[in-house]
């Protein structure tokens with residue numbers, strides 16, 4: 001895995017993705033032609049995502065494929081962030097659709113096993129990767145559309161909320177929301193801020209405290225998602241939605257996006273290390289570890 005990530009990192013360019021927000025400090029690059037990037041866990045394992053860029057439209061489709069539930073582990077988060085970074089560097093790419101290659105699940109959120117029984121050092125490394133993924137997506141110069149084709153709790157919901165537009169499959173068996181409190185854990189301030197920016201303060205206050213998971217219809221009502229469509233039309237609708245965003249001159253849209261999101265991004269950037277140490281000291285507490293253990297046991301019992 002580490003080798004695969006190093007290979008990916010080597011291909012990617014190290015510029016920050018905040019270029020439109022005035023933070024650029026790297027060089028720019030681009031892929032020579034339409035590309036398929038396949039991030040692999042290791043040389044022999046199955047791929048954990050595919051990224052297909054259609055050079056005629058400038059739209060990339062990033063399909064997450066980390067069975068069984070696309071839970072966001074340290075490695076997977078890193079792969080996702082690096083893949084986005086590579087698209088950012090490609091001048092032929094203007095937008096990305098994020099979706100899942102797994103049936104019924106967009107993403108089960110952060111990998112609970114990364115937070116349970118791990119050393120403080122490893123927890124810190126994990127949390128930095130969560131921050132990095134959020135920073136990259138929330139500040140992306142690209143038009144980002146989440147095509148949510150399954151359940152999307154907690155970190156999965158967060159990933160979708162970093163996007164500019166969310167389209168969800170209209171299936172009452174799916175749910176979406178920040179359910180952290182149901183696990184006995186707490187959504188950190190930047191999860192909370194992203195939620196407030198998406199659905200407004202009062203709705204976020206209720207949703208976060210109760211750890212609510214919404215059906216697609218209810219998520220549409222509160223503005224957590226922007227559109228519902230039959231599942232088979234999800235990616236085509238996302239591609240069509242992209243056209244509305246592409247009709248706006250990139251620089252005007254990007255500067256506006258930055259104006260809307262920069263205060264939230266800067267808040268995390270100025271407190272990253274404190275946020276990591278808060279996470280580590282919170283998550284490694286005995287009482288929190290017990291809550292996570294119980295939650296994992298219940299997940300397994302539900303299955304049995």
Ligand SMILES: CCCCC/C=C\C/C=C\CCC/C=C/C(=O)SCCNC(=O)CCNC(=O)[C@H](O)C(C)(C)COP(=O)(O)OP(=O)(O)OC[C@H]1O[C@@H](n2cnc3c(N)ncnc32)[C@H](O)[C@@H]1OP(=O)(O)O
Pocket residue numbers: 068069071104105107108109110111112113151153154155156179180183185186187188278279282283296299300303
């Ligand atoms: C005072 C100061 C405060 C400071 C605060 C500072 C910091 C903040 C601290 C903490 C913040 C943490 C933020 C956390 C965010 C998260 O994302 S936590 C993850 C939340 N996710 C969930 O609750 C989802 C749980 N999963 C499910 O509900 C279901 O699995 C499903 C996604 C709906 C899919 O259902 P189904 O198709 O029926 O699949 P199974 O339930 O059978 O699952 C298959 C296997 O996958 C395992 N699994 C599921 N989800 C996860 C996960 N998130 N992580 C790891 N593993 C997961 C599940 O256990 C099954 O495993 P086995 O096959 O049984 O081994």
